[in-house]
Amino acid sequence: MPEGHTLHRLAGELTSVFGGNRVRVGSPQGRFAEAAAQLDGALLVDAEAWGKQLFVRFRPVPPAGVVASGVSGRSGKAAERRHAGSHVERRQRSQIESETSRSRRGPEGQDDEGERFVHVHLGLYGGFDVRDDVPEVPPPVGQARLRLVRPATPDRLAAYGDLRGPTTCALVTAAERAAVVARSGPDPLRADADPDRAWDRVGRSASPIGTLLMDQSVLAGVGNVYRAEVLFRHRIHPLRPGRTLRSAQWRAIWDDLVVLMGEGVRTGRIDTVRPEHTPEAMGRPPRVDDHGGEVYVYRRTGQACHVCGSKVRTEVLGGRNLFWCARCQPAFRSRAGR
DNA sequence: CCAGAATGTCCAA
DNA sequence: TGGACCTTCTGGT
Numbered sequence: 001m002p003e004g005h006t007l008h009r010l011a012g013e014l015t016s017v018f019g020g021n022r023v024r025v026g027s028p029q030g031r032f033a034e035a036a037a038q039l040d041g042a043l044l045v046d047a048e049a050w051g052k053q054l055f056v057r058f059r060p061v062p063p064a065g066v067v068a069s070g071v072s073g074r075s076g077k078a079a080e081r082r083h084a085g086s087h088v089e090r091r092q093r094s095q096i097e098s099e100t101s102r103s104r105r106g107p108e109g110q111d112d113e114g115e116r117f118v119h120v121h122l123g124l125y126g127g128f129d130v131r132d133d134v135p136e137v138p139p140p141v142g143q144a145r146l147r148l149v150r151p152a153t154p155d156r157l158a159a160y161g162d163l164r165g166p167t168t169c170a171l172v173t174a175a176e177r178a179a180v181v182a183r184s185g186p187d188p189l190r191a192d193a194d195p196d197r198a199w200d201r202v203g204r205s206a207s208p209i210g211t212l213l214m215d216q217s218v219l220a221g222v223g224n225v226y227r228a229e230v231l232f233r234h235r236i237h238p239l240r241p242g243r244t245l246r247s248a249q250w251r252a253i254w255d256d257l258v259v260l261m262g263e264g265v266r267t268g269r270i271d272t273v274r275p276e277h278t279p280e281a282m283g284r285p286p287r288v289d290d291h292g293g294e295v296y297v298y299r300r301t302g303q304a305c306h307v308c309g310s311k312v313r314t315e316v317l318g319g320r321n322l323f324w325c326a327r328c329q330p331a332f333r334s335r336a337g338r
Numbered sequence: 339c340c341a342g343a344a345t346g347t348c349c350a351a
Numbered sequence: 352t353g354g355a356c357c358t359t360c361t362g363g364t
Contacts, residue, residue, distance in 0.1 A: 002346075003345050003346095005345095006345075052345095052346075052347095121346080121347080122345095122346080123346050123347065123356075123357080123358095124344060124345075124346040124347080124356090124357085124358090125344075125346085125356085125357055125358040125359070126346090126357085127358080127359085142358070142359085143357085143358075164358065164359090165356090165358040165359080166357090167346070167347065167348085167356065167357080168347095214346090216346090216347085223345045223346075224344090224345055225345050270345075298345085299344095319346095319352085319353085320346085321344095
């Protein structure tokens with residue numbers, strides 16, 4: 001379920017549920033076990049999204065033994081044993097510590113306190129389920145690459161989060177995190193994002209606008225649904241070359257994405273139809289099939305366009321399905337006869 | 339039950 | 352361009 005709004009929503013959820021708490025970190029499925037053991041018992045500071053990338057920030061674990069008492073009683077012993085560890089584990093720990101102290105003084109000379117991050121990218125299948133206020137933490141459902149647990153305290157029930165099917169789940173330094181961010185285009189969901197940075201790419205490119213919108217180095221966070229929907233809302237054919245847009249058109253698309261995706265963060269759904277085209281306004285049945293959210297064209301192949309009634313079209317572009325209304329989004333004619 | 343598709347991205351040929 | 356990654360859900364048998 002991951003377009004940018006999902007990740008921003010998830011970041012907020014992780015921050016409010018786990019932020020400021022020492023957490024148990026595990027990898028039931030095993031593929032993140034080594035890193036999880038190193039983070040286990042650390043302070044989870046907060047989580048943050050950049051486009052579709054998620055970073056969960058941890059403060060380094062104080063020396064072994066101190067930590068164990070800070071977590072929960074029962075797990076303390078196990079954590080202590082783990083921290084004593086083998087030679088290999090000790091060596092890895094000291095590597096981590098030296099990386100940490102190196103990054104302590106970042107490029108800007110700031111004290112980042114040796115923070116480390118779990119970098120998560122959900123990919124097409126991934127999901128991160130968070131449950132708060134549970135009396136018992138159940139065994140994981142399916143293959144959990146990463147499990148976070150906030151143990152119960154006398155005045156608060158437990159919480160947990162399970163990460164399944166991600167394409168990326170990696171322990172990274174502040175510098176590595178910064179490198180990922182630097183590769184991303186501006187994210188409409190971030191207040192500091194600069195739409196002109198994206199326009200620099202879009203306005204020069206011969207690639208279809210439908211391709212550019214999905215290119216995370218052009219702008220970060222848009223996926224197949226928002227791509228299809230924002231192009232419909234602006235009556236732009238998805239194959240139209242980016243450089244044929246006017247900058248005002250790009251700006252309107254950007255501003256629309258800010259609103260639409262912001263709404264997505266709040267509601268957890270992708271709703272893109274204007275008030276006059278809602279099921280209630282039009283007296284049509286609501287969309288029942290999947291995922292929730294009212295849309296104009298996404299996965300509505302062959303169905304009638306809510307605006308003009310002609311059939312929604314689809315075509316594969318770069319391995320992903322495009323959806324558009326040929327009447328509402330006429331082909332761009334760059335030269336006579338084409 | 340199995341095949342196929344799905345809001346994603348990378349890499350090799 | 353096609354496969355790999357890897358999980359869940361749906362629609363057809």
